[in-house]
Amino acid sequence: MNLARRYIRDRIVLAGIVLASLVVLVPLLIVIWYVISQGVSALNVDFFTRDLGSPTRAQLGQPTGLAQAILGTVFIDVTALLLALPVGIGAGIMMAEYREHPLNGLVRTLNDTMNGMPAILKGMLIFAIVVKPSGTFSGFAGALALFVVMLPIIARATEGALTMVPWSIREAGLALGLPRWRVILATVIPVARPGLVTGALIAFARAAGEAAPLLLTSLGNNFLPRNPWNPLEYLTRAADTLPQRIYSLAVSPYRDWHAMGWAAGIVLIGLVIVVFFIGRLLTRRRE
Amino acid sequence: MTDLPAQERIRLETRKLSVDYGNNRGVRDVSLEFKDRRVTALIGPSGCGKTTFLRALNRMHDLNRNARVTGSAHLDGADIYAPGVDPVLIRRRIGMVFQKPTPFPTMSIFDNVVAGLKLVGIRDRSRLDEVAERSLRQAALWDEVSDRLGSPAARLSGGQQQRLSIARALAVEPDVLLMDEPTSSLDPQSTKRIEDLLQVLKNDVTIIIVTHNMQQAARISDVTAFFLNGDVIEAGSTDLMFTNPQDSRTEEYVTGRFG
Numbered sequence: 385m386n387l388a389r390r391y392i393r394d395r396i397v398l399a400g401i402v403l404a405s406l407v408v409l410v411p412l413l414i415v416i417w418y419v420i421s422q423g424v425s426a427l428n429v430d431f432f433t434r435d436l437g438s439p440t441r442a443q444l445g446q447p448t449g450l451a452q453a454i455l456g457t458v459f460i461d462v463t464a465l466l467l468a469l470p471v472g473i474g475a476g477i478m479m480a481e482y483r484e485h486p487l488n489g490l491v492r493t494l495n496d497t498m499n500g501m502p503a504i505l506k507g508m509l510i511f512a513i514v515v516k517p518s519g520t521f522s523g524f525a526g527a528l529a530l531f532v533v534m535l536p537i538i539a540r541a542t543e544g545a546l547t548m549v550p551w552s553i554r555e556a557g558l559a560l561g562l563p564r565w566r567v568i569l570a571t572v573i574p575v576a577r578p579g580l581v582t583g584a585l586i587a588f589a590r591a592a593g594e595a596a597p598l599l600l601t602s603l604g605n606n607f608l609p610r611n612p613w614n615p616l617e618y619l620t621r622a623a624d625t626l627p628q629r630i631y632s633l634a635v636s637p638y639r640d641w642h643a644m645g646w647a648a649g650i651v652l653i654g655l656v657i658v659v660f661f662i663g664r665l666l667t668r669r670r671e
Numbered sequence: 672m673t674d675l676p677a678q679e680r681i682r683l684e685t686r687k688l689s690v691d692y693g694n695n696r697g698v699r700d701v702s703l704e705f706k707d708r709r710v711t712a713l714i715g716p717s718g719c720g721k722t723t724f725l726r727a728l729n730r731m732h733d734l735n736r737n738a739r740v741t742g743s744a745h746l747d748g749a750d751i752y753a754p755g756v757d758p759v760l761i762r763r764r765i766g767m768v769f770q771k772p773t774p775f776p777t778m779s780i781f782d783n784v785v786a787g788l789k790l791v792g793i794r795d796r797s798r799l800d801e802v803a804e805r806s807l808r809q810a811a812l813w814d815e816v817s818d819r820l821g822s823p824a825a826r827l828s829g830g831q832q833q834r835l836s837i838a839r840a841l842a843v844e845p846d847v848l849l850m851d852e853p854t855s856s857l858d859p860q861s862t863k864r865i866e867d868l869l870q871v872l873k874n875d876v877t878i879i880i881v882t883h884n885m886q887q888a889a890r891i892s893d894v895t896a897f898f899l900n901g902d903v904i905e906a907g908s909t910d911l912m913f914t915n916p917q918d919s920r921t922e923e924y925v926t927g928r929f930g
Contacts, residue, residue: 483736484734484736552769552771552773553773553775553776554734555731555767555769555773556769556773556775556836556839557775557786558731558734558759558762559729559731559762559766559767559768559769559840560762560763560766560786560787560790560839560840560843561759561760561761561762561763561764561766561787561791561843562759562786562787562790562791563759564734566790566791570786570790571775571778571786574775574777574778575775575776575777577777
């Protein structure tokens with residue numbers, strides 16, 4: 385093999401890599417461009433400050449918006465994340481750190497099964513064990529469904545991040561006479577923190593886009609509660625979320641609502657981007 | 672220099688200690704005594720079981736499902752493998768320094784040194800300051816880091832990180848310090864500093880050091896034990912081991928004819 389041929393091979397492979405990267409990016413850009421072009425006309429101040437109300441509002445040109453869905457998404461998704469983080473990280477610690485524990489294999493199998501389970505089944509599960517007995521759809525039931533969506537993702541990401549931490553750090557901690565749980569919390573988790581945050585972000589983004597489990601649990605709601613800043617008002621009764629609202633708007637027979645659905649898509653993408661940005665700030669190493 | 676005659680007390684002792692990995696036997700029926708405030712060197716070719724044996728002395732094999740330890744090891748007369756003995760408490764008294772420096776990467780120099788104290792709930796700032804300074808001085812690192820205790824430990828050089836690991840082990844005031852080839856990844860200058868350090872440290876702690884380097888064993892240890900294929904072939908005063916070994920295999924090894 386002479387140098388010229390190696391050079392050409394290198395170029396061909398590089399061209400292939402660039403092409404593959406573009407193939408990954410293009411659909412994303414098309415989606416973003418299409419959502420923005422379809423929805424931007426419906427974006428205005430009212431969209432963020434008013435609730436949806438009845439279809440006649442849009443038809444008569446009265447102020448209408450999706451404030452109830454935006455706030456509902458924030459409160460329900462954050463509640464789900466707060467529930468899923470400790471449990472998911474705990475399960476991840478079990479999978480990564482306690483490999484000799486008798487429950488390890490069971491937790492791993494259940495986690496993989498749960499990760500592969502369609503989200504709508506998780507909605508049906510919460511419908512059966514929470515919505516039906518409590519007699520009402522509620523934001524809290526929605527948060528529980530999203531909790532089940534987030535859980536396996538966080539657990540897997542935690543396991544992966546902990547496994548990346550060199551074993552020598554654990555031994556160094558144990559050799560100081562620290563109990564194992566201390567070693568994990570004080571020396572292993574801090575090293576794995578960027579990986580844990582990334583896992584939480586991916587879980588959050590994934591759950592933020594789920595409509596199916598929410599249709600069966602939080603149902604949807606066209607109106608803002610009396611006190612729009614009180615999370616309990618969303619968690620205790622049927623509440624709106626963006627993905628489920630996008631679905632309802634899309635299947636509605638009103639042209640104005642279709643545009644609002646696209647606009648809701650813009651807001652949802654923006655929300656996920658903001659959350660990722662905050663996550664990156666959290667993992668930036670202080671130098 | 673005053674020589675302490677009281678050094679004949681036995682601090683740590685193994686009786687027919689064996690470690691098996693699955694079906695492979697790592698070390699076989701090792702019975703050794705480690706006298707108080709002496710440096711004992713464990714030498715032998717790669718794979719002879721010296722590190723495996725060292726790790727059995729503070730129950731580091733506990734986390735390895737495949738490792739099985741039999742026989743006994745006695746710290747001040749009490750078997751550390753007896754039922755009901757908490758390995759955490761054993762490791763508080765028998766510290767360990769590893770082959771590669773192991774600073775906790777997210778912690779500052781100060782937090783690294785006092786990690787063993789802070790994480791068991793000692794919060795008294797003046798006490799922590801005091802311990803940090805004492806330990807760093809003992810590890811001959813104080814002069815180099817005293818003006819930047821708050822900066823990340825990961826930024827220190829390899830030799831400094833290893834001395835930091837030693838300072839951290841000393842901060843909890845162990846009775847015994849196990850060292851697994853602590854200078855093998857260091858340059859000659861850092862190695863010399865750590866060897867000098869051991870000569871001072873042995874006034875306070877019993878040191879057991881694994882080394883590949885026979886000159887190092889000869890320089891720093893009072894007693895040497897020679898391992899081969901999981902057996903202790905010979906153990907005794909370092910002077911005798913290197914000048915007049917009893918076993919021909921020991922002689923071949925220390926004179927560099929194999930290993």
